[in-house]
Amino acid sequence: MDLIEQFVAIVGFHNVLSGEGDMAPHLADWRGRYLGAARCVVRPASTEEVAAVVRVCAQAGVAMVPQGGNTSLCGASIPDEGGAAVLISLSRLNRIRGVDPANNTITVEAGCLLQSLQEAALAAGRLFPLSLAAEGSCQIGGNLSTNAGGVQVMRYGNTRELTLGLEVVLASGEVWNGLRALRKDNTGYDLKQLFIGAEGTLGIITAAVMKLFPLPQARATAWLAIESPLASVQLLGELQGAFGATLTACELVSDVALGLVLNHIPGAQRPLANSPWYLLVELSGSGEDGTLNTALEGFLEQALASGTISDAVLAQSSEQARRLWALREDISEAQKIEGLSIKHDVSVPISAIGEFLERADAALEKAFPGFRTVTFGHVGDGNLHYNQSKPEAIENAAFIAVQPQVDLIVHDIVHQLGGSISAEHGIGQLKRDEMLRYKSPLEVEMMRSVKQALDPKGLMNPGKIL
DSSP states (O other): OOHHHHHHHHHOGGGEEOSHHHHGGGSBOTTSOOBOOOSEEEOOOSHHHHHHHHHHHHHHTOOEEEESSSOOSSSTTSOOTTOOSEEEEOTTOOOEEEEETTTTEEEEETTSBHHHHHHHHHHTTEEOOOOOTTTTTOBHHHHHHHTOOOTTHHHHOOGGGGEEEEEEEETTSOEEEEOOOOSOOOSSOOTHHHHTTSTTSSEEEEEEEEEOEEOOSEEEEEEEEESOHHHHHHHHHHHHHHHGGGEEEEEEEEHHHHHHHHHHSTTOOOOSSOOSEEEEEEEEESSOHHHHHHHHHHHHHHHHHHTSOSEEEEOOSHHHHHHHHHHHHTHHHHHHHHOOOBOOEEEOOGGGHHHHHHHHHHHHHHHSTTOEEEEEEEGGGTEEEEEEEOSSHHHHHHHHTTHHHHHHHHHHHHHHTTOBSBSSSOOTTTTHHHHHHHSOHHHHHHHHHHHHHHOTTOOBSTTSOO
């Protein structure tokens, strides 16, 4: 049998896509930046079927590209243009295998939507805290493969910190069952950590045991007007001192970013008068909403009196809180509607946020006068989304062409401040070569050694990360 016939024998005729139209949604990324080609798209429905498909590819020496919800922002889930690779979609591998409320764990398959995982946890009276704008379409396998962050990292950690165990199909087609629901397991190397953040280059994650948490009984949400990113860092410290672990999220939004949402997202409304910068703050914990609201209101009154903030709105209902969060979460969608931009997903020490933005803005303005920056991100963990474009479409087309020069300016400053050029989006194709500028030769060699040990033929998602 030829390759496609073997896949049909494993997953069924309707789950092997080879027509141009059928494959098209799998071969373009969400941003519209990457367009690839593939021999076919295979959609297995179980770990056993994934393993069988991988064995066929391994025996034939055919490259494999695993794909979840295809919401990657760095081209990690798109094959190259050669058309020789097989794309393995995990979308049918979407079951909740079990919830253990007493152990505060949930076992899910890789194709499970993040939102479905959140809902399953909620049904059990628990919280799964990973939360990001794409949660209605991204899959937990992709979240694991990119070590996704989101808006609650400062309290609960990245996906890596939320993971207890994994099940992985290796490049040979063997299945490693590491689905352990243990918080303490000190028996040698923690192998699951190799696959989290590896973007499918070492194996295909098929299932995971994830941590759950007590469901917060109360929330308080506020939108604050501030003068500068430096003020946001000061305010963060004061919030942490006042509320400790109750502080769940602290999000920075520039007025330029808010303006795009107001222009392009129907129903979006400005919550306060114009300010250069805003901070979206959320507390969550036990008790009643009124108690947290009262505590946050008292804090904000003091911040207004001291001049730390210039204005604030405190959500008086869950619907008002949802609308405030939508202003933050819809920024990426609004940018997509506005047009192409040069995007950076960087992290620096929290104390260096103000210095980074001041230095990067000045350097870019000197090199590219008249550019526009859309800045937003997670002050609580030092992760900023720092994106540039020109206001006019004709100018912007030329500006996009100079991305390497823009990247060099931004990433050099990040590196000088002890930061990272990729905080939560991964490397993929976008930052593969750029990463080599900032990793030591020894570190790169160590990564290559791991890749060689687990994927000696180089068939797992080739051309990504390394």
